[in-house]
Amino acid sequence: MANTLPPTYDRNGRHPLSPEVDHDETARFNFLTNLNVHLGQRVSPGNRSAFEKRVRPKFKKETGKELETSQQVRDAMRTDPFYQCWAALRRNTMEQRQQAGRHVILRQLDDLVGEAKRYNDGKKTLEIDKNAEVPRYLAAVDNHCMPGSYYSEVVPDDILAGANYEAGVFVTTAGSMSSKGDGGGRSIVNFVKQKFPDFAPKRILDLGAGIGVNTLPLAAAFPDAEVVAVDAGAPMVRWGHARAQALGYDNVRFIHADGDALDLDPNSFDWVQTTMFWHETSTAAIYSMTKKVHDLMAPGGLFLNVEQPNFTPDTPLYDRFTRDWDSWYNNEPFWSKLHTMDVFEVMAKAGFDADKMFDGGTEADIERGQFQPWSSTVSRHKAESKDSGDAKHNAYKGERWYLFGGWK
């Protein structure tokens, strides 16, 4: 029988820059990870029954109509005490995860800033633009309850947002992204190697790369390529560069820039990757940056994106509501637009040919053997959507990530 408990935080991979995580901090991370899983596996099924047994019949009785949209379900569910309890706890796990991560980093911030500087200073592979503007939509919200989001700086040469991101990704994903948190990147490499075995990119751009946790598997898979990781958050870029150096990667250049204002050679990249990026950008920015990407790509180049999949016409109403939840209550205001937006139309407007576009899924690469079998079977979203009838397009079902893209 599969283990029903997540791995423990101390099984997480470490590198020379990793912060010290003491006994109580480890216990806090473990508690939050398990609470996340418990809410997803054990408690959230009660929401479905609240919906079917109480909320939907009540709405019908009071209005004489059926619920039709996920927003209507949200408004109706808001009055149900069971759901209220789950939603408050769910939101709280994210807030606590941020505070727990920040606690670990803040108490040793001076040391970590100093260590990162040691890896960063004088390196041509790191570009920080003191005048770079934070995109307006990014500055508007503390993304997924992360105080100060990706870009705020509390000390000179700040790395807090980046180090906090890395420290807590285990909790947020309940250990399902492997011991280095790079399951996304390794899944992408598997997809590319299987689907396009002759593809040999010489220049790779990862847009919205964050700390590059999912960039490094690309650099490892194509060691002769020049890899460029771009992000709008200076603390993300500083930490990402230092981390990459500490892990021995010197073929990855980190650039701090708004993707919309990126000043790189046109027609020069054989592969542009985005991973869980578009759901953190505005609708206008998806259009403008996809156009930018098209301009930067070399003829014959690959554009590949890992994202939230669209709803399909047969996505059940309740599943629409659960999949939209993060937009409303997890400070992910642009999350749900990916459920309805036509990404093929976005690519077409940017200049991609319809007959060179594709989508698909890839198995999650969870680094079998590192964690117990549990980690391949559970994630919060997967647990919440496991009853879904939307097997084909639910990227979390059957351990699959959703990808879309096109060739130039």
Ligand SMILES: C[S@@+](CC[C@H](N)C(=O)[O-])C[C@H]1O[C@@H](n2cnc3c(N)ncnc32)[C@H](O)[C@@H]1O
């Ligand atoms: C959810 S994170 C994903 C990071 C990374 N791709 C990964 O897989 O871990 C989204 C990242 O997009 C960055 N971002 C958002 N808008 C951006 C923009 N206009 N230009 C560059 N980076 C941006 C944020 O700073 C953040 O680090």
